[in-house]
Amino acid sequence: MSKQHLSLKEKTAHGLLWGGLNNGFQQLLNLFFGIWLSRILNVEDYGIIGVLTIFTLIATTLQESGFTQAIANKEKPTHHDFNAIFWCSSSIGISLYIILFFAAPYIAQFFQIPELTSVARFLFIGFVLSSLGTAHNAYLFKYLMVKERAISMLTGLTISGIVGVTLAYNGFAYWGLAAQHITYILCTNSLFWYFSRWKPSWNFNLKPIKELLPFSSRILITKICIHINNHIFNILLGRLYSKTEVGYYSQSNKWNLMGSSIITEMIQGVAQPVLRNVVSDKDRQKRVLIKLFRFTAFTSFPALFGLAYIAPEFISIALTEKWLKSAYILQILCIGGAFIPLNHLLGNFIISRGKSSIYMWNTIALGLTQLTSALLLYPYGVHTMVSTSVGIQILWTVIWTLFAYKEIHFTLFNLFRETLPYLTAIVVSITLSHYCLVNFENIYLLFFSKIISVGFLYILILIIFRASILKESYNFAKTYFLKTAKNKTH
Known part of the structure; x- marks a missing residue:
């Protein structure tokens, strides 16, 4: 079966699969070459x-x-x-x-x-x-x-x-x-x-x-x-400030954007075309948006909060101690970075509705707010500037939701229902992992233990509370691969 004859759901699955593989391998390559260059x-x-x-x-x-x-x-x-x-x-x-x-x-x-x-x-x-x-x-x-x-x-x-x-x-x-x-x-x-x-x-x-x-x-x-x-x-x-301060921030921001872009690019590669295809049916478009939003939260929160959790060990092991000052900045940025894919998804939804002017002015307002706060707070240091910017980034998710509500009644309840379970699960997972590993002194053992324990606890919590996203993701992948295998045999 050719790609032209795939259903919208199958095209979405195909796009998310290749988007995920693409961005996953992209970030692995960026990680590999970034570590080499940072050491040199x-x-x-x-x-x-x-x-x-x-x-x-x-x-x-x-x-x-x-x-x-x-x-x-x-x-x-x-x-x-x-x-x-x-x-x-x-x-x-x-x-x-x-x-x-x-x-x-x-x-x-x-x-x-x-x-x-x-x-x-x-x-x-x-x-x-x-x-x-x-x-x-x-x-x-x-x-x-x-x-x-x-x-x-x-x-x-x-x-x-x-x-x-x-x-x-x-x-x-x-x-x-x-x-x-x-x-x-x-x-x-x-x-x-x-x-x-x-x-x-x-x-x-x-x-x-x-x-x-x-x-x-x-x-x-x-x-x-x-x-x-x-x-x-x-x-x-x-x-x-100095070139050194730029270097530390640039390094932190690079890894933060790299982490968030794994999710953002995967979703963005299919969101606007798919949402545009169902623009004439508001109820169906809302259902598609909610599923994409749920999947984005499910993947974005563990990826970015997890990166924040392992930042000190990651920087020390991969980039050496000379970059350790950038670890704390990276942790702050990752908290806001977890919400970037959600904001991008809502922005793509607004574009699919043909409301590019709303998309433009809302983004301009975000930029002006962050710039103003940075100019006012720069005397108080880099960490204060970055922390305030992150707080504004999180707040803007609510503002994007208000615009989505005007289009298809995507409410704040929808926002919290699709984000809080995954936000709570990853925060609980990191907290439990931290107290279990607090006495670990070997940095390599601590690094890998953090990754394994948080990943395990996150999935376990979602299983215990029967999160629908796990079943949806499994069925999504299973259906896609079965149909792909069947098409190849014909």
Whole structure:
């Protein structure tokens, strides 16, 4: 049976399966190469690249311009739609590179880091490379070709990781991180071209952009705000503190975003297309949203709270003692990170309803609130700034729910019913594990004992209280694999 003939439920299962495998293996590769690079490089090396992260993310978002989500919301996109995206995105990418090439010395002057000029000009080449694959990525996303996107990203991560570690090991310092970034973009987008059934033509008709622009422009602004929210501290610390402080925060934030993105990307790869397919039936869309929300909470809370629990041991073992100061920051960030996938899911729901303006303004409000709190609290230290930002992130889950209620009556009761059981289960599991292992002194034994005990206790608690998600997940996987095996025999 071809993918085109799968039911919506089967497509969701297929997407979640490959999305989960993709993000799981992605983070394992990021973990492997991240540990190697962290051991080779020093805190200042990460600080230099860290202050440029926000520029690369915002510029990449500008060249993508929200076209991926916009085309996913279009019922039957044509060749001309994808072709217009290709030429528009490419033009923006090239223009941005030219602008930022000449702006690089001023960026270096702002942060008082002379090395940034040459590094920025090299790193910003990624804008041009990624712009050439925007339309192809949009094609794969629209048609739920999650497997093909997974292969592309995993291949890119592997090759780029090898390049980064090799250069860092041979003394190229922060240039290894920069080269890793460029290599990943080049490999991934090359494979997007290979897997996409669509290819560009020499037709410069940009009329479809006018149709997509009202929706895509709001997605664009929203994504920029999200990147600012995630990386604003790199800019503030780079300006107000030292490269060392940026390095510690950048390292902590990297692992936090890596943990939350496992869940976020897995859900995001299917949420908007699937929710869009049932947009005409509010009751069915609500049921789909609740199931996705339950699954997100079930996976997000143990992943991020678990990472917070093992942070000191993980940092000491994997990255060595020189990074230990980042462990406490990581613990704080992970608490807020557990709610990021939930917020993203609700945001994707709002997009599926065609309300990109709500998505945009709510994200802008979140960003402005976090930025204001950071500017007011920076004299009190990094930990105070980060803790307040995390509190705001958690509060915003409630605000997203209020918007969802206006659309399909997804209530605060639904929010608490689908999150509190898993939040309670993981907090109880970590508490019991902590008191059982309090006398363990061997750091390696403590590290693995924490992981095993929390995982066991979390599942045990859900079994005792007969959590429906366990049966749903089992039946979900069983049905999918049985049908896949049956299709192969035919």
